[in-house]
Amino acid sequence: MGDVTSQLPLRVQVMYMRIALEHVLEDTEGLSERSFQKEDTVGRRHRDLVVYGIGVAGEVAKDIIRSNPFFTTMNEELQLKVLRTMRDRLFHDYHQIDYTTLWDFVERRVPKLLMTLRQVRV
Numbered sequence: 046m047g048d049v050t051s052q053l054p055l056r057v058q059v060m061y062m063r064i065a066l067e068h069v070l071e072d073t074e075g076l077s078e079r080s081f082q083k084e085d086t087v088g089r090r091h092r093d094l095v096v097y098g099i100g101v102a103g104e105v106a107k108d109i110i111r112s113n114p115f116f117t118t119m120n121e122e123l124q125l126k127v128l129r130t131m132r133d134r135l136f137h138d139y140h141q142i143d144y145t146t147l148w149d150f151v152e153r154r155v156p157k158l159l160m161t162l163r164q165v166r167v
Contacts, residue, residue, distance in 0.1 A: 055113055056167040062105040062128075063162040066155050069098035078148045092144060095151055096135050103132020122161050127154070 053061075072094040073081065081091055106128035110117050117125055131150060135142060 055109070055116060058105050058109050059162060059165055059167055062102045062109075063159065065098045065101035065105070066159050066162065069095050069102075069151060069155055070159065072098065073151055078145075078152075081148050082144045092147070095147065096142070099128070099147075099150070099155075100132050100135055103128045103130075103135075107132065116167070120165060123165065124154070124158060124161075128158070 072091055076091055081088060081095075106123075106125040110125050110129060117123075135147075
């Protein structure tokens with residue numbers, strides 16, 4: 046993404062972020078934390094999908110922060126910096142991912158972020 050998404054219209058960037066987070070929730074729907082953390086094919090597949098989805102959303106958030114500082118300031122409830130930070134932790138500290146923290150992020154923060162994203166008008 047990076048330079049490519051920063052050249053897209055803001056509404057498209059927000060849409061990409063929303064879709065990525067919707068996929069995270071779809072990929073964990075009906076899944077328990079225990080199943081998510083289990084070291085088997087199903088657990089790993091779901092963790093990989095979540096990491097990818099949050100990574101995409103965080104990369105878009107990073108682009109929005111860089112290319113639209115006014116939007117970022119006016120929409121602090123989107124927590125773009127939180128998404129950016131989570132993305133950076135997942136991809137730069139991949140060997141230390143705390144899956145309990147990741148599950149908590151998916152369960153508590155992603156639904157709120159999605160609700161806010163769906164209300165944003167750009």
